[in-house]
Amino acid sequence: MSTSKGGGTSTFVIRWVNCISMIVAAAVIGYGVWMGIHHDTCRKSLTLPITGLGSIMFLVSIFGFLGALKNNSIFLWMYLLMLCLVLVGILVFTVIVFIVTNGGSGHNVAGLRYKEYQLQDYGSWFVKKLNNHHNWKHIQSCFVKNETCNSLSKRYKTLKQFKLAELTPIEAGCCRPPSQCGYPVVNASYHDISFHPLSSNKDCKLYKNSKAVKCYNCDSCKAGVAQYIKTEWRVIAIFNMILFVVLSMIYFVGCCARRDAARISSKS
Template identity: 70%
Template sequence: MGMGTSTFIIRWVNFLTMLLAIVVVVFGVWMSTHHDGCRRSLTLPVIGIGAVIFLISIIGFLGAMKNSSILLWIYLILLCFILVGILVFTVLAFIVTNNGSGHSVVGLRYKEYQLHDYSPWFLKQLNNTQNWKHLKSCLVKSNDCNDLPKKYKTLKQYKLAKLTPVEAGCCRPPSECGYPAVNASYYDMSFHPVSLNKDCKLYKNARDTKCYNCDSCKAGVAQYMKTEWRLVAIFNVALFVVLSMIYFVGCCARRNAARVRSKN
């Protein structure tokens, strides 16, 4: 690749990523002032990612603009660390999300989930008392369960609904309990549960209780996390390919910068 082409590409790619980094940091600051404690906990990672992107981008931009082989070396080393990190995280994400799937139930359009189906890593995180206490408080605040009567105004609509994993696991008792549904937010608890599943005794109709203490709720969260992690892993594969191409162009730019320095 020609000297002018490689440095031009690196210069403008890093200029654009600097702008992107500024947007990410601003978004992180906005999250810290406009969201509750659950989403606010994500602000520091978001701001940190933006700051790292900006630092690497400005090193690459200045290295390409000044034809500095030293700055481009630093840029390539940092980019290499990022590529390795993305590769490791992506492999681990596919391994962790390999287990776990829903179970079809006769008469339901959605699946139910069981905690023991998921990977040991998920089990460890979700069974940690402090982790689950925080997640449970966020689930209660999200109003996913409390909004079900607004979405499904009749019992027929509710029975034909295609609930999300969190709604299926946290907002209702497992179907094996045999509690008849009165509406989207209330079950007749006068019936003796036909199953020995401990979730049947943990479920309550109270808005802040529901099945938030149930293993079925943890399984629903695990399924949600699995889906999200899979999407992130697929995105990382595409990101890895793009960054590898940028890394190759960066190597050309560094080599060309070194030639210019040697001629001078």
């Protein structure tokens, strides 16, 4: 008697959990389509992963909802199988993210409130992808189009404000030359590069004050992008760990619902 009641409860939970997840999945798909229509090519790269994730969520939720609604053990078997594959995928992806994003903690520089980053500190996968000419040209065009560096002079009106600024890794690496170059800072968008650089770092000669050039071809810029990606991916990995725990609990409840459905089918 108590087992049957527990099974009914698990079926009820699976039904409503998947009903809610179908609504969420539809919203995710809609957001992915909206991004593809309204955003430029710099952000459209996220359209396919977001839409794909929403589609997988929707498909899995349909099988879970219908299986729990009709007490259909076959649908629930398919639901559990797909959910298991999703759990394995999340686990594998999270482990890969932590491996790939290992390293690159940044370097403190006296007088600066932010860190500077060096490309060689990051893994070979990051270096290979960022050194790819096609990949980097696309990223570089996004900096110019979005005026990543040009906005600094609008935010920091005086030299004092700029020196006290807490720049992001991309701003620190792409919008200014490395501090080891020793170029005097005139304002947020201009460095006096008439001086001979104090360092042999090739980034010192690559930097230009031009809005279209800046330090976009520098290794320090690539390192800033690597740090930005690392931070974003680590946040996603932490979210995935939480999602893995939640889905594991749902999977356990789904197993109870499947067992209850199989019992009802055998009695009928």
